[in-house]
Amino acid sequence: MRTRLIAALTAAMPFAASAQSQLNLTQGVTEISNRVYDLHMTILYICIVIGIVVFGAMFWSMIAHRKSRGHKPATFHENVKVEILWTVIPFLILIGMAIPATSTLIAMEDTSESDVTVLVTGSQWKWHYRYFEHDVEYFSLLATRPDQINNKLPKGTNYLLEVDRPLVIPTGKKVRFLITSDDVIHSWWVPDFAVKKDANPGFINEAWTKVDEPGIYRGQCAELCGKDHGYMPIVVIAKEPAEYEAWITAQETAQREAKEEEQRLLAMSMSEAELMELGERVYLGNCAACHQPNGQGIPGVFPSLVGTEMVTNDINGHIDIVLYGKQGTSMQAFGNMLTLREIAAVVTYERNAWGNNTGELIQAADVNARTKN
Amino acid sequence: MSSAAGTMDHHDHDHHHHAPSGITRWLFTTNHKDIGSMYLWFSFIMFLLGGSMALVIRAELFQPGLQLVDPHFFNQMTTVHGLIMVFGAVMPAFTGLANWMVPMMIGAPDMALPRMNNWSFWILPFAFAILLASLFMEGGGPAFGWTFYAPLSTTYSSDSTALFVFSVHIMGISSIMGAINVIVTIMNMRAPGMTYMKMPLFVWTWFITAFLLIAVMPVLAGAVTMVLTDKYFGTSFFDAAGGGDPVMFQHIFWFFGHPEVYIMILPSFGIVSAIIPAFSRKPLFGYASMVYATAAIAGLSFLVWAHHMFTTGMPVAAALFFMYCTMLISVPTGVKVFNWVATMWRGSISFETPMLFALAFVILFTIGGFSGLMLAITPVDFQYHDTYFVVAHFHYVLVSGAIFSIMAAAYYWLPKWTGHMYNETLAKWHFWCSLISVNVLFFPMHFVGLAGMPRRIPDYALQFADINQIVSIGAFAFGLSQLIFLAVVVKCVRGGEKAPAKPWEGATGLEWTVPSPAPYHTFDTPPEVK
Amino acid sequence: MSDHQSTPNRPDNGRVVKRLLLVVVGMFGFGFALVPLYEVFCEITGFNGRTSNEAAAVNTRAVDTSRSINVQFITRVNQGMPWDFQPEVKMVRVHPGETKVVNFLVENRTGNNMVAQAIPSVSPGEAGLYLNKTECFCFEQQPLAAGDTTAMPMQFYLDPEIPAHIHTLTLQYTLYDITANATPDVLATMLAN
Structure with missing residues (x-):
């Protein structure tokens, strides 16, 4: 009996672990995203504790002070001391929350001293990336095939979260994003970086990230931008600096050559x-x-x-x-x-x-x- | 105006006429009870209509991929669902309750401006007819979300935008007229001895709500007018090309929008503050602090609008200001919740359906409050913003908050309105089905939002599939549960056990001093309030 | 009806309604007043990163050679705007107080005479407060005949009081086609040329 129970529990373990990653906010891969995650968990726990106290008191009276048990009602209807107490205590808790929130926010907004600048432009319904320091620019479009969306083909693992040309950034460097839009408002969001900034037409916004682990990170447009708002994902590949340098040089050459080739082939x-x-x-x-x-x-x-x-x-x-x-x-x-x-x-x-x-x-x-x- | 209206305007001392019958009774009525009933029925019809649009959304989202509707129509559904629920279901339901109950609670014979009352109701069906008709236009109805952010609603919208603007104008005029009526009634029509600090909390919360309405509905009217002129008359309020700023639209919209949120919840506080003491058989704890907390929430609501826009890019100082102000709102809101719990504490509690809904309100609204507090924290809001976490948050506050309080109010006052007791068994079925399904519907949305699913998308990545399926099942269960409510109300209107003047043992207030059903005219001779 | 139970110290309904209607009209007006208020607010705080439309006075204060700030230039054309629009240099490094001229090159690639308007945006918005343009093509509508090319100058300096935490400032110009709404004298000048 006991062994069977343990077996059942261990079988459930990987499920629980994978389920957890789907049920909660991502910790992300940057220092900032980790701080954001910690802040999220702190506030969540505070809310849960307050909830237990308040709902506990409520359920206690619902059970103990019910008419069907013959409980006779008291008549009190105010108590200045208690009322002051439950105004002041929440206020103090709020101050406790505000302090780490403020310092995290200030860190997030500090875009100075960046190593790489990327211009991110949203338009209906794709993203465009341009490297400020290099002659490299390209559009990044949804790569999921319409047949998958229309249920004619089975859906792939990264259904709706895959693009033809991902953004490539170096690891360990501060990357600054200058975000704007060509038409309506979009919002550039990569949960793993805890970066979400609106792309406003005619205006530029800034955000930054510093990714330490090479990897592929996926996000989506987060502001309703018309019909295909659900179909403009973001994919970012973080590469080791050397690998990144090689990539960007190759891109620069390739884009220049493509233009020259195009002119040559006009005839x-x-x-x-x-x-x-x-x-x-x-x-x-x-x-x-x-x-x-x-x-x-x-x-x-x-x-x-x-x-x-x-x-x-x-x-x-x-x-x-x-x-x-x-x-x-x-x-x-x-x-x-x-x-x-x-x-x-x-x-x-x-x-x-x-x-x-x-x-x-x-x-x-x-x-x-x-x-x- | 027909003679029917004429007779009702004529409020002398010999006026116990029979109400005129047939359609003209309803068309020309100036009686606050008739108008209240019409508002309530209208809002229920809108609730079912807006709800069926939500079911279209949930049906599409049952599985990843596009199954039933195309993305453009999906956007129209989310937009019109939002508009109908806000302006067609919740707000008219509260106005209906105010019409019925405010005069009876303050010992007045009717609303102060009965003919305007008739108008403010009867323009509403036209507003929604226009909005719904726009769905059948070439290019479809509004598809830019109920928040109609420019330039999606200006340069990039279809021509139905003109109809959308027109219908929002009419809704606004209706709400403003209703609000003026409530304010004048409360200021001028109170029975002798009914001082402000003796008014029931429902009257107080509505009084404050009405001021919010006349302060912000005109701003909404301004915003839609600017959208109209930007789209059709060459102005560029929100167009960068002409020196405008699309973000300014959001500032103006949310300057209306945040007080609007409280317009949809303050009357709920009043309802719950009436029901919890009644079924705890104990006076409301901290009446005065409830009044002050309501006023504080209303005041603060004008200082927090930009917390809807943290990601638009604003200086750190501004983000901090709006974060702190928003966090501060949880203090008066907390006071209210603590007061309700203290009211129940050592009471003699019984669990009739109004009380069940009120208790569910307290718990679920508080959960919505917690997620609201989390959303206030700017750095974390960057992760939550525009995801299903936000959708979960505001549905907890609006469905299991505002709508549940309206259900509670309906059960609480149905005996007074119809003269019959509703069927308690059926009502309990309605409650338990609603309670369970509303949580199956909205609670998992928190998870899918945290996991990264953006809102307002017709199709989603595979890792969100399981939760979306659960949510959709919850949605259909919740929708169907509301048909039980329809059955209860219809049965109760048609007949049932005779209700005494005061069917609830612990209830207090002037409305219980008149017979059930409340006669067509009440308090022609003002009651004495001691 | 209003006299049903009016007591002497309560205002009558008509007066209350009038006052409330005044509030309604006032708030409707306030909605529109928010537009200039927002502009003034942004000008003072740099809230939305717009720069002034007026030429600033020439700098008379000392140049702060102890530090340098990167000023990056980004150019964009609005959709439907078939001009080529590039900054002569992508970035300049300036001392606060130092005056610089940067040229922006435009080419009207169409067969039509056109008029453009450049709209600036600065990030971080706060830095916009310290960006003083003594001369800028963005102050005026820019006509350009079919197929023509020109260099449009922008002369600026950064206020020496620019906060120390600002190391990089990005200035973006978006070019919009306003031929249809161009002021008559701009069109007249173009035709005269």
Whole structure:
């Protein structure tokens, strides 16, 4: 009997341990996040103790002072001493809570003396990272496939918490984030760093972290930012400084070379099949969230691309809106997000899919011409 | 105005007319009891409607992945659910209770401004008809959350925003008229001898609530007007391009929004302060400190708005100021809870349904208060903010707080309203089903929030799946439990055991001196209060 | 009805209602008054990191050579704004009190004459209080003919009283297309050129 009980308990142990990590706030991986966790636990325990005292007294009277037991009611209805006491004691407890809270907050807000600065920009519904000290910038998009979201494929382990290009930061260095937005308000949140800061359009906000352990840390946008608010995760990879340096140098070279390559290949034309195939892929990855896979948009919110003037006629307007976006709408600029080839392909795709059939092929050189007047 | 209204305005000394019947009775009534009943029924219908939207949300969240609705519609559901519950369910329910009970509690024959009373109710259905109609517009209804943060609600919203603004304006006008009526009634219509410090706490808390309403509903009206002009008339209050600031929207909104939170809870304090003494057969402990604590909470509510916005980026000094002020609110709130416990202490307690709901209120509201205190701590709030922890917090305060107190009030005064006792067995079923399901619904939300699930998302990562499933089951159980309440009320209105003038042994107050059901006109001759 | 049980020292209903309505109207006005109040409040405290729209007086105080502060520049264009917009240098290191000029390069890549407005934002917001611009392109609307390129200057110094804990200051400009709302004289100047 006893052995069976122990067996049952030990079997339950790993479950309990894993359950705990899912039920409570993460301790995180930075000094700050640990301080935040400690503060959280302290206040939680204080609340539990107060709760036990108050609810204890309440349940005691509910049990002992019930009419059905024949308890006769007392008549007292005030007691100045007691009332002063239960005003002053909570006040003192609050002071006790406020002291560590204040020092933690001041530490969190001290962004000075940072080693690396990253510009974080939110837009509907992706994040963009730019390294201030290097010529490296890129967008970071949800990598979960729509088939998983629509329940056509089984969901992967990191369902909705995976991106195509994570942010990479060095360990042991103070990394400063300058956070802003291109359209609505977003909020950049990585629980393991205890960093959550709103991205306000037209304004910059600061936050910082110093991660000691290499690893992959995941977060999400934490401010309602429209339709796909639930689909703009954040993934940060912390690498050893040497590894980070190698990575960032490689990125810098790769991004420079890609641009040069792009210019070199301008003269090269793509075939219709190539354009349509690449165009469809780009469309589904970047445009379909709003304009829908069938191009019909959502009436009253996102315009249809089927048979509309811009898509069937105004080529320059069409390329421009993809390159630069449209002010005062959700249509954002894709000029620095997609390559010239990709833009050419997606414009071609839009002009020939869903019965638009204009028969026009747009090449990278045409797009390039719109960027230089 | 028809002759029916005319007769009711005519409050001379020979006026025990029969109430007019048919639809005109309700359309033109200026009787505080009729209007109170209409407010209560309206709020219950809205409660079911807003609740069914919550069930759409919970059904979608039962499993990860998109099953039933698309994300855009999901956002409309969260938005309209919030708006309906705040402005359509909780606030009108309190106004209904005030209409019914305030005149009877202070020995007045009616509200001071009966025709305005009729108006303030009858514009409400139009406001909500407009809001609901906007859901069927091209582009859908409002999808920016009930907090309608700019620029999501301005540049990036669909054209239904104009209807949203219009309907919020009407709701605001209705609340302001209701509040003015309550203030004038309490100031001018008290029976001789009913001094301010003799008023029942429900009257006191409503008096303070009414002042909060006239102070902040106009600010909300201003905020929605600015949203409207930013969207359609080229102003740039909240648009950085024109020199505006989107964060300023949040300051203006929460300057309204935080007092609004107390508008939805202060009358609950009044209700519970009536019920706990009645079923403990012992006077309320610390009446005066209850009044002062209510006033202190109301005053502090104007100094804490930015605790909703710690993550927007503000100087440390400002964050500290708002943190300290917010923590301070727990002192007067604590005083209230301690007073209720002291009222029960050494009483002679019995557990009829109103008392059960009131006790559940005290415990669950206090849990909501604890999580509120945790949220006040700025550094930790960075982790809690905009997660399900916040959702759990405010639902504990609003559902198992405000709504439970409204249920308690309904059971407590139903015999007075209908003249019949409600079915105690069925009512207890309602209580226990609600109590269990409300905790299955909201308690696990704390965990999923701490584990990192953001609010207002239609789909979530796999580690949140188990808890979301439990929460959704709780939601449907809670929703269905409310149908028991409907059954109890309908049965009670139709018939049942005859209720005496004072059905509760320990109850005190003028409302129990009139027969049950309360006659159409009460206190035409003011009672003497000693 | 109001005289049902009025006693002499209670105001009548009409008066109370009038006063309450005044409060309502006043609070509606206060909602709008919050807009300028917020601006003044931000100007005094640096709450939202905006810098002044007016040119500051030239610095007459001594340069504090004992310390240096990094001033970083970030440029952005709003969506739908097809200009290229870059700072000439990404960062300068200045002593408090020292006057510097930084040029920002813009190119109107479209075939249309356009007018832009730059909106500044400073982080940390507190530092914005000590950033004095004696000359800035952001004070005025900036017209640029189709295909043109220009360098827009910004001259500034940091107040020598800038707190010691500020080591780095980031100044961001976002460029917005305001061609549709440009003031007539800006358009006239552009056409004259």
